[in-house]
Amino acid sequence: MVKRLKLKWLISSGFAITVAIAVASFVANSTNLQTQVITAPGALPEGISAWTVQTGLEIGGRKAVATNGWTPEATLQGSEVSVQSPLGLFQRNWRSLLRFHLAGADDGLFPVEPDGEYAIDVLLGGGRSHVELFFAEYSEDRELLSVVPLSSWEMQGAPREFGMRFKVSPFTRWIEPRIVVDGTFSMRVESLTLTAIDGIHQVRMN
Structure with missing residues (x-):
């Protein structure tokens, strides 16, 4: 009886995942159900040559069991x-x-210096959504090594400032700050500062 119930659960779970993936693919590929991205014209923040956005549908919430991939980067x-x-x-x-x-x-x-210690400070203006902060680690030849989570928080409409220290791996020579936001949102990046603890590398968005 237990084996039958377990088999039924596995079958139903597999069916649910299959349906969810199919829904994700339909939504992402439908010309009538595309994500709308609005960006306000204006000067880029100081120290930043570009910033981009990609969107994607994950199945299973933040502990996704499937991802329909990211759309191409939009500047x-x-x-x-x-x-x-x-x-x-x-x-x-x-x-x-x-x-x-x-x-x-x-x-x-x-x-960055391999095994070095750095500090990141982020100030986001307004918005209501779940926000996650990461940094991507790259090797000397700029191959992606890993994406490391730093923190997450809920935006409740008011500006939110966050800062922490972190260390990169012994194999890391380059890093890239990344932010992931859930659902529909509007956000202003007030500032983003990345600093080596010895003060060598610093960039500020104003």
Whole structure:
């Protein structure tokens, strides 16, 4: 009896995942259900050559069992961005990836010392959503090594400031700050500062 129940659960779970993936693919590929990205014209923040957004639908919430992949990167203008998930649905599953590129650095990546210690400070203005802060580690030849989570928090409409120290791996030569936001949101990046503890590398967005 237990084996039969377990088999039924596995079958139903597998069916649910299959259906969820099919729904994700339909939504992402439908011309009528595309994410709307709005970026306000204006000067780019100081020290940043570009910042981009990609969107994707994850199945299973923040502990996703499947991802329908990210859309191609869209370059943002100014320091504000608004994203509208399709029909206002999938608020916990539709995610936006923000990537920040450093002016004057190859590929926009921050140069770091292997096993070095750094500090990141972020000030976000307004918005209501779940926000996660990461940094991506790259090797000397700019191959992606890993994406490391730093922290997450809920935006409740008021500006939110966050800062912490972290260490990179012994194999890391470049890093890239990333922010992931859930669902529909509007956000202004007031500032983002990355500093080596010895004070060598610093960039500020104003």
